[in-house]
Amino acid sequence: MNVRRLIPATALAGAVALGATALTACSGAAAGASGGKDGKLGVTASFYPMQFLAEQIGKDHVQVDTLTKPGVEPHDLEITPKQTAQLADADVILYLKSLQPAVDKAVAQSGVKNVVDAATLTKLEAHAASGHDHGHEGEAEAEAGHDHGHEGEAGADPHVWLDPAKYAEIAKGVGAALEKADPDHAADYKKNTDDLVGKLTALDTEFKDGLTNTATKTFITTHSAFGYLAERYGLDQEGISGVDPESEPSPARMKELQEVAKKENVSTVFFETLASDKTAKSLAGDTGLKTDVLDPLEGITDKSQGADYFEVMRSNLKNLQKALGAK
Structure with a gap:
């Protein structure tokens, strides 16, 4: 697939309503989903980049589970009926729509109130057709086969976390969502978000x-x-x-x-x-x-x-x- 210069896609939904929340991850937690225990906010993340945000911002106030086990290629993830059922017990779901079609389907069926699509927290971009340029080669043609495009945004590239600046934008949205879902600890979430954004700015x-x-x-x-x-x-x-x-x-x-x-x-x-x-x-x-x-x-x-x-x-x-x- 040829690489192309990233070109702005139509603006995706810019800000999420604070009443919504989302979390996605792929890491050490066992695949599954559950509400929080011991008074903690139960967050289910779809794969690692989303899980990392939940853990860094939520810290001791959240229990984070992930749908993608360590070592599993996220694009290939299949979700079991048991995981789909468990997903409904989450207090908050954080995911990145279009990256994992199986997750998109499960989230839609979950009925969870606090769901946040990280793709709405920053601006996604699309890619041109081919050539020696900035971007993902062949992304546009791949959409049909890999379902990576954002709904209604053919060619939108989901790999935003690899840009520290865009990842920081998503972190801010996730922090606001956790504040809304768990207002008793809002001050801590805000402080942790500010700390994380500072580290991402330094990395940039x-x-x-x-x-x-x-x-x-x-x-x-x-x-x-x-x-x-x-x-x-x-x-x-x-x-x-x-x-x-x-x-x-x-x-x-x-x-x-x-x-x-x-x-x-x-x-x-x-x-x-x-x-x-x-x-x-x-x-x-x-x-x-x-x-x-x-x-x-x-x-x-x-x-x-x-x-x-x-x-x-x-x-x-x-x-x-x-x-x-x-x-």
Whole structure:
């Protein structure tokens, strides 16, 4: 799938009503959903990036469960009838609509009052058709097959958490939702949200400073999940397989990437921890390039280059600096 320059999609719902709440995650908690215990607010998150927000903002006041087990590729998640039934017991659901079709369906059936779609807390962007540019290659065509587009927003890219600035916007919305759902602890949620936003702002600065002066601006990756990151920091993402990290690229695409690598002085082909590195190694072998990890942070496992969002993002920055020849 070809990478494209991110182009603004029609504005998605900008702000969520404070009466709604949402949480999504993929991490250490057992897959499932339940209301809170010991007076805690029960939050169910769909995969790791949403879970991380719930834990960082809710801290001791929340009990966070996740629908996506560690090590499971979120796009492939299937939800059991038991999980769907348990979802109805959650006090708050946090998810990212369009990323996981099975979750979208289960949330719609849950009947939970406090549901927040993280995609409505920031502006999603779409991608052009092809070429050496910012964005997710082939995202638009992939919509039909992978259901990644936001409803009514063909080509909308869901991987917003890989842009610290956009992730901070989502954090603010999640914080407001938790305040509304659990007003007794609103002051704590607000303080924790402000602390998290401050850390994300600092991370954004680290990326800006670390990627300003590089020998090349182009990186090749198996999973076209880094369109927002590329756009934010002036880089060009070239995806091998598009949004589905397991799909096989065409021979024509492999040839095109070989030409791009030569023209743009690309040194490294990136792969991710939750998917096979077979395609990355194949392209690297054909072009004499190295391979390294660029983690889309859809889940944390013992293979991840860090224990949480911030550690893995800083590992991504270090790997990008090395591959791009940062000065």
